[in-house]
Amino acid sequence: MKLQHIAAFSAEGRGGNPAGVVLCDVLPAAERMQALAAEVGYSETAFAAPAGDGWRVRYFAPGVEVDFCGHATIALGAALARQQGPGLFPLELNKASITVEGHLSATRWGASLQSPSTRSGPVSAPLLEEALALFGLGPDDLDPRIPAAIAHGGGDHLILALNARERLRAMRYDLDQGRALAAREGLVTFNLVHADTARHFHARNPFPFGGVYEDPATGAAAAALAGYLRDLDWPHEGAIVIHQGEDMGVPSRLEAGIPPERGASIRVSGDTRVLREPSIIDSKE
The missing domain is CATH 3.10.310.10 (Diaminopimelate Epimerase; Chain A, domain 1)
Incomplete structure (x- = not known):
């Protein structure tokens, strides 16, 4: 698995909220995802694996799993845009189905999510x-x-x-x-x-x-x-x-x-930036 470190909602190339993004073939066990999120230490880490025409996504804070995280979804959308090209990605969450649209150009990199109903x-x-x-x-x-x-x-x-x-x-x-x-x-x-x-x-x-x-x-x-x-x-x-x-x-x-x-x-949008180079992690440690 590859762990990416991405700041979501950056302002003019600065700031933003750090999120971990892990794209994998199959989601690890919940205990492993929780341990990885605690090790990463960001407020949330998003774990995503292909599922049908979209992605199954789970979010973990250092101490608990949460059903939805906006900034980690923006980071995920940006990561998918970089890996697969700009586009609209369906996401299956614990309690909702949403989409995120990742964009990537010479001048901007980020995403727009469609929130669950309000x-x-x-x-x-x-x-x-x-x-x-x-x-x-x-x-x-x-x-x-x-x-x-x-x-x-x-x-x-x-x-x-x-x-x-x-x-x-x-x-x-x-x-x-x-x-x-x-x-x-x-x-x-x-x-x-x-x-x-x-x-x-x-x-x-x-x-x-x-x-x-x-x-x-x-x-x-x-x-x-x-x-x-x-x-x-x-x-x-x-x-x-x-x-x-x-x-x-x-x-x-x-x-x-x-x-x-x-x-x-609600459509929530923001720019992203890379915090550090990705790292390879073992899903079963």
Whole structure:
């Protein structure tokens, strides 16, 4: 098997969220994939093997398997484009069937994914109170135009929209407390955002459920946010841009295309870059 190291959602050739991509003839045992993901140490590693006309894909964080990961899907689409040429690749996930379109040219390398269907709902008062306390926030820090919500785009994400960029920049939390809260509530990530304009957002995305303090770019959370904005009748005009990772020193850029039908898939796009040369690994060690 070949392990590739690819940063997804890079911004002007810098930053992006590192992902492992392993293309193989047959997926290894789950225990082996989990061990490899822990060894790689990225927030997710995608494992893909041919299946029918597409690919069977599983995603592993260092500590747990997740059903969907946006940035690893972008990295996978880019890897497939480099191996097989630009095109549309059907993907069979644990709980959804999606596609990723990989592109490769003299000037750009990246991919666009179609997320699982989206949905959103309110947050209970006790959960909101506990989440605000986790991040040292109060109700006055929230943007009333975008009420706190549980948004789904392949997994559940708790969206907290802040009314000041400075509050987002100052985000801190306790990893162990965050992990316990996320595990209890079934939250893949906490998605803290600030709307500069109706179509331009800054985001920070803690991922304690996977043992990661913060992700510099999160495609699944971007899809969930975009779907929620559509549910709110937010004036997105069909697309938003999300800047993430800037406060970590890892600038990342995500584009989300939003069709008008409620619940419809979100198209999340981004550029990629190689982090280091691929390495050959044994599937059975």
